[in-house]
Amino acid sequence: MKKNSFVSAALLIAVLLVGLWNCKDAPLPDPVIGGGGGGPGDGNGTTPPVTTLPPATTVSSATVGPFTYTVPDQPANWLSYNGTQILGLTIGSTTVQESATLRLEVRKEYGGAIQIYDKTTGQYLINFRDKGRESGLASYAGPRSFADDSPRWKGIGYNPLQPGDDGGNPSPILFHGLINGYVYTKVQCFSWAHQDARLLPFFYEQWVRLDDNKVHVKVRLTHQRPDKTFYDFMEQEWPFMMINGARSVRFYNGSAPFTFGPTVTSDGIEQIQNGNPVAQQFTPFHITEPWQAVEIGTNRYIGLCAPYYYRVNHLLGASTAKENWEGGDTHTYVGGRLFSPLDSDNIIEKEYTILVGTENQIREFAYTQPRSTRPDFRFDVAHGRNNWYIFDGGHDQKEPFKTDNWKITYDGKMDNGPLNARGTKLLSPAGSWKASDIDTLYIQMSYSGPENQLNLVWLLNGQQGDAIDPSFPTQNAVRFPRGERPYNGQYVPIPVVNDGKIRTYRVSMKSHPQWIDIIQQFEITHVVGSAVIPPGEKIEMVYFGATNPGN
Incomplete structure (x- = not known):
């Protein structure tokens, strides 16, 4: 790993x-x-x-009502x-x-x-x-x-x-x-x-x-x-x-x-x-x-x-x-x-x-900016991917979604060996969520592939997810005061069923020693292993968050 x-x-x-x-x-x-x-x-x-301020005719900046992306009638x-x-x-x-x-x-x-x-x-x-x-x-x-x-x-x-x-x-x-x-x-x-x-x-x-x-x-x-x-x-x-x-x-x-x-x-x-x-x-x-x-x-x-x-x-x-x-x-x-x-x-x-x-x-x-105190991502026609993304080899149905659910196919990538999807993963957008406010995470999805376990990984504030370049010690101390995410130690397993049916996986977080301070990002990854995962593995995401969506 x-x-x-x-x-x-x-x-x-x-x-x-x-x-x-x-x-x-x-x-x-x-x-x-x-x-x-x-x-x-x-x-x-x-x-x-x-620097001089050229004379100008100014236009009014008064506004009426909420913003609705309305286009002017006249130029x-x-x-x-x-x-x-x-x-x-x-x-x-x-x-x-x-x-x-x-x-x-x-x-x-x-x-x-x-x-x-x-x-x-x-x-x-x-x-x-x-x-x-x-x-x-x-x-x-x-x-x-x-x-x-x-x-x-x-x-x-x-x-x-x-x-x-x-x-x-x-x-x-x-x-x-x-x-x-x-x-x-x-x-x-x-x-x-x-x-x-x-x-x-x-x-x-x-x-x-x-x-x-x-x-x-x-x-x-x-x-x-x-x-x-x-x-x-x-x-x-x-x-x-x-x-x-x-x-x-x-x-x-x-x-x-x-x-x-x-x-x-x-x-x-x-x-x-x-x-x-x-x-x-x-x-x-x-x-x-x-x-x-x-x-x-x-x-x-x-x-x-x-x-x-x-x-x-x-x-x-x-x-x-x-x-x-x-x-x-x-x-x-x-x-x-x-x-x-x-x-x-x-x-x-x-x-x-x-x-x-x-x-x-x-x-x-x-x-004053709107913010969610807990992760709450519903993948439907209205919200699409919710700014989640596929890293290292995969594709989806593209936005805008015509039907609900985010449908991902893992394509894998070739890196000095056969085409392999083991390194492909799903990542959430960045956020700022207090770990103490979240005891359980719910992942509603289906899985079709050769694995019986995926991992839920997270990033803490001040932490770098992968290897830190040691040639920047001054800037690393400012950007990444926690250093690298612990090797193979900051995840909770997700036991998945390989039948393509949508299920709600309940993931308990509160007892993990690294579930602390501020959570900044989530990843759904494969387990560490040497076996090649061929292209074609599929995940259909319905919901990810701290609210139980039901079965």
Whole structure:
């Protein structure tokens, strides 16, 4: 099992390195990055332009009633203009909302991407060096070879992006309007990796509204891909933001969430060589409160918060440039990490909030986010996979579900041997559940395969599920203070019946010595063994959670 754990970890790290080192927000080796070479401003200077707030016609941010993803009946004009140049390109037309402390700009030439100006510290906050930065939802799908004909991003795969492509082309805005206090845009995304304005059948609708020190963002992704292949689950950046400059990041991954316990601070730097930071860690990690905050001034932060924001990452890009403006190379990245195959005919709705204020203000808002105190996942037409995913070789009926229940077929993978499904497993989305609140878990499912036992595995807060890379001791101490999950010691067996009939398996958790503190994720795995499990093993998931669903 230890050997398998290291293999699994190595494979996952390899996937992450491809997805992050080659993705649009990852720092490329200096000086090749983003919008190209040269200094800030017009590409030839060495001093960033003085930040000024261009005059603008602001639109109302008042809202009426609950949010329902309603589209405006009529288009609206872009009423303002920002003449600032970034690497020789003018920002251009905008729609603006203002509060006492913030200014929100929705920018036409960036696919409706948003910029936030902080009046307190006098700075634009989000990085706009090229069409691959900004903030929002960055999505990925297979095949990995999709962008192999691109000049710079081979191996990144299928990556529709709201702002535009690597050639500087802005994704076309199909509609811009105002409704119930929200600025609405609908964009057809370009393939980020290409430079030829390559349209993808992927539509990005955004509703955004400024509310005092908060920017509320709702996004609807509509995919209409002619290629109906089921591609592997990939790590999505849902949501992310890239902040100007090299900044410290704060979060909470302790055992007493939602109590204002002491937070953790990280600059994302492992060590310094020749005056420059090196050896950043790409490994995502879990937090127990759904927010991250980036320091932008004395006791002032920009925070990213969403109800599902429990598996995250943060990175520092182009630190050697030592720049701190919206067209600069240097940037601090924070983002959420959900897994999805980006199904070919699906609609995905997500929402998140960006806040500017003190750490306590950001946490207070995060504490108001809807959350489940106990796991409760029903796999039906309404909820689909519930953000669960298949790791290392499997497929399902794709979303949206046409009938209830999640129907999984294990395909296995080939790793220096025969095709084997023993390493394939099901993983839940990340959460923050107190172990003391859960005595029993119920798994309602059917099983068809050669095994008579599966294992229920879990991850504790501050714990890494697989092998930890020892070359990052400083960052490991912050991200994974518990170290690695105990080898073959943090599971409860599930005796399964191989007849394809749906049963409710009752799993007692309270007596396990590792059922403590905060549970962050669940896995359904095979037992450790050397026997090959051929492709074709099936599981049909009906329910997973702490409420007895009945037989």
